[in-house]
Amino acid sequence: MNIQENVKNTIVTAINQGLVTAIENGELPKPNADMDIKSLIYPEVPKDTTHGDFACNIAMVLAKTFSMAPRKIAEAIVSNLPKCEDIEKVEIAGAGFINFYLTNNWLYSTLEAIENQGEAYGKIDLGKGKKVMVEFVSANPTGPMHMGNARGGALGDCLASVLEYAGYDVTREFYINDAGNQIEKFGKSLNARYIQLLKGEDAIEFPEDGYQGEDIAEHAKAFIEINGDKHLNMSENERKQALIDYALEKNIVALKADLEKYRIHYDVWFRESTLHESGEVKRAIDKLKENGYTYEEDGAIWLNCEKMGMEKNEVLVRQNGIPTYFAADIAYHMNKLETRKFDWAINVWGADHHGHVARMKNALGAVGIEPSRLDVVLMQLVRLMQNGEVARMSKRTGKSITLSDLLVDISVDAARFFFNLRSAGSHLDFDLTLAAEQSNDNPVFYVQYAHARICSILRLLKEEGTDVKAFSDVKVELLKEPDELSLLKKLCDLPEEIKMAAESLEPSRITRYVMELATCFHSFYNSCRVKVDDTELMNARLKLIDSTRIVIAGVLKMLKITAPEKM
């Protein structure tokens, strides 16, 4: 049950009825028969609370249609509004706003909803059980994860949680790029380090475009410790393959471990190589051929993107017969949307891949899949700073800075919260030095502190024999201080916030919501005491803060952040 939505519906119905009556009375002109006036009625929460609980601009919207002054229209509507016990008073203000002041009953019923639903409060049925896959991070398995993956991880994981709350059947997936060029490069790099370790630095030249990181040499060294030098006599291809098989598995295990530490658990780890082995890549290309979107040139097979209104054509199969990443990606999305029958696929990509979005969607259209079934959340890249300067390498270790390095300096709670503070589209500078120094300033502690404070009061009162009462035994109407009401209002907002976060694919809304909720609580805490002589009032406030505790804990759990009872 979404209380706010119900209240809005009540108001829409009332306004609509007022309109209809006014038209019947002849106080307002008759609109065209095909005009759906009801759909134009949008009550919204005014920024300024003195403008009522909900405001509606319908009179201004209809001014032109009716050729009347907005205030006149508003007066006609208001004088014909049906009686409604939830509406305390209605005022016409400003240019023609109709402001609704409601009784507090709807706010009080929030406490009942929280009691009934517990930590599930806030869940809605926007998704109606539709199957959606969120694919995120999908970091290159040739090395450890960087700061961008840290942001993408927090973003994707929380987006998945938000969609779960919104009623979708969500699968989290990691796409392992264990095929293609970068694996080839990985193999060449490993091979070079392997030979250098056994036969000396000068025995083989390190590939120009190879992976320079120390982790490559470490893999080669560990490989030698296990297998000795027996691979030296094999063909280069056999040796490379053995090295790749060994190092890739190690890397994947490390990726899994790092992500688990970051509290991200995937339902599926999907390997690109399986798409090649199963023939799905070939089938995707055949399908494109069949539908007339391919042609051959210079010995390569091309996708005719110009035919789909795009500027540039793309290679699907190289001259050497090896399919491109793009071809595999088309097969992958066919696998998601056709083979595995997901209704909706969401990918979290770094903004540097934005050029790929339109191509991918068009390619889906070309194989007969509705492109709107794929959404891509583009995340702006993280620019890593250290001591106020742009940093590429960690000054401490000399290696590039990884997710695990980050988690040495700041807590998982702080990292997840920080990376979900801003919308995906905002460019982000991340100063590791500052983050480590000021981790106490991280707003996550502000929210956790609110939770701990509530727990502390509950503990104290419990020791004195006072427990939280059931909603039906509490005189909630005693809650009427401004800070009590704004806290109630904020609690009431959660389902609506979930809805907006899900619709806009912006989990950062929820992070900001829970901060605002904490603000409401802290204000309440400073202006109203819970432990007061008036037992009825104490019980009402106790109910209020316990409900707040449940909501904060629930939201933090959704974001996979701990909710400490003491700080």
Next chain:
RNA sequence: GCGCCUGUAGCUCAGCUGGAUAGAGCAACUGCCUUCUAAGCAGUAGGCCAAGGGUUCAAGUCCCCUCAGGCGCACCA
């Protein structure tokens, strides 16, 4: 050159299908702990919403143009 993203307080960012006086946090300043956790609260100050045009009763929000920054434009992924 073409395309995508961004530009709002000193700094980092919100601003919901256009709505009433543009909001937070940090930094600065002033108050509030013998009473439930001061990791908190209340308040002051800080703005030509990058510049210019347009649409509208109404523009930070929509359209056009310019400027600045980031990122793309491979038989890489």
